[in-house]
Amino acid sequence: MPLLCEITIVAASSVLSPLGFALLRRLSDGQLHSGEALAAATGVTRARVSQILRASENAGFTLERVRGVGYRLLDPVPFLDRDAIVAALGNAASRLKIEVADSVDSTSTELLRRAARQAVDRQVLVAEWQTAGRGRRGRSWTAVAGGSLTFSLGWRFEQGAGFLAGLSLAVGVALGRALDAAGFKDVQLKWPNDLVYRHCKIGGILIEISGDALGPALAVIGVGLNVRLPPKARHDIAQPVTDLASIDRERALDRNRLL
Incomplete structure (x- = not known):
């Protein structure tokens, strides 16, 4: 008797919950996991597991449900992981304070909040999901859980803001060189803060100085890079966009190493 299966887009209301992330991380190996095993691992009922996975509809993951067997992600991607990032950075990791969050409103907004009460120099905050990502001139930034690389870095300068007029350009050039070294050729900087590939936006920079x-x-x-954008996300963005996966379709992209 054939297995009955159902393929849906994994959803969450407007925000993926911590429990939703916990379930998706367990499914990220691409293997089938029973509802019973997922429930035991996360401390909820099987009905709650099903409810949470069915409730996730804006995250862009393709989820398969095999009746009587379990769930799996059809297009598994490595989730962001602090240990993997530190390992990829090597000795440079000791000069930074790195934090990975499942969800924040905006990595830059969060670092600015922290700066009001503590030093954030050399702090790196990277998030799977931003609920209110920001671009230049108050524009929103669309990020996709599992398909974007969004992070912010706090850096203290002895000079004042007037001496940092070229910082956005310097950051853009550094990002372009880093992507080139990673094998993504011909990514260009469009003044003042866009990264483009063949006239399509692939990333952006937002610098706030106080x-x-x-x-x-x-x-x-703040930096945002499109790593793997699903069709719906592309449709929702009001300008031509592309992603790193489109530049090199043969490569398995690991955002931990890319960061």
């Missing part, structure tokens, strides 16, 4: 006019100053450097 501090004394003559220094010191704090720069919160």
